[in-house]
Amino acid sequence: MGLPLLVGAITGGLVGLGWAVIAAVLCGGVPAAVIAxxxxxxxxxxxxxxxxxxxPKLIAVIVALVVVALALLVVLGAPQVMVACVAIMLATLAVLGPVTVAGWKISFHTAVAAGSVVMVAWVLPGGWMWVVGLLGAVVVGLIGWSRAVLGDHTPAQTLAGAVAGAAATLATLTVLL
Structure with a gap:
């Protein structure tokens, strides 16, 4: 939920936050409520x-919500950066969903964290990109480590998630922005 709000604030101030609320509610708030x-x-x-x-059923619900958010943002004329932010979520789900359904428990946690780092680094001005990238890499590493220590993933699953999330984000940003 936080990524769209941060991207909206960085790129569009209060108006950006308004657009971000749509993305945050549909792509974060509603899925969190469904899970709870x-x-x-x-x-x-x-x-x-x-x-x-x-x-699989949860992934299908989340994909549907992200598609609704994306369509709503496009139809309402949201800034391209907010459209890209939601498109990244769909791209990441397109990569991780089939892997999960095929039976390998790739880490959504590290995918989202790594994709978020790439997105924030992309929208920040100048030298901040490197600061976010370096600090973000440490945070993503710690998330991966914690997921492995908890026994929820293997190190390979956390690394694959991080690479997939970062790659899906970078590819989407390159195409849309």
Whole structure:
């Protein structure tokens, strides 16, 4: 939820935040609520959806919400950077979703973290890009380490997630911006 808000604030101030709210609610808030309700009702074992068999339907719901957000932003004439921010989410899901459905538990956590670092570095002016990139790499590494220590992923799954998220983000930004 935080990435669209940060990108909106950096690139468009208060007006950018207005556009970002649409993306944040549809791409972050509603999926978080779906997960919370799923855990509470017993459909999901926990909020990390560690049971891979529970992920495909959730991924489909999230993809649908991201597509709705993207269409809404395009139709309403949102700034291209906000459209790109949501398109990145769809691109990342397009890479990670099939991998997960095929049975390998690639890390969504590291994918989102690495993609966020790339996006923020892209929209920041000048020398800040390198600061964000370096600090972000450390944070992504720590997230990957923690996911492996918790036993939720192997180191390979966290690394693959980080590479996939960063690559999907960079490719989308290159095409759209």
């Amino acid at each position: 309700l799923g855990v509470r009702s017993g459909r999901f074992g926990n909020h990390h959806i560690t049971d891979r068999s529970q992920r």
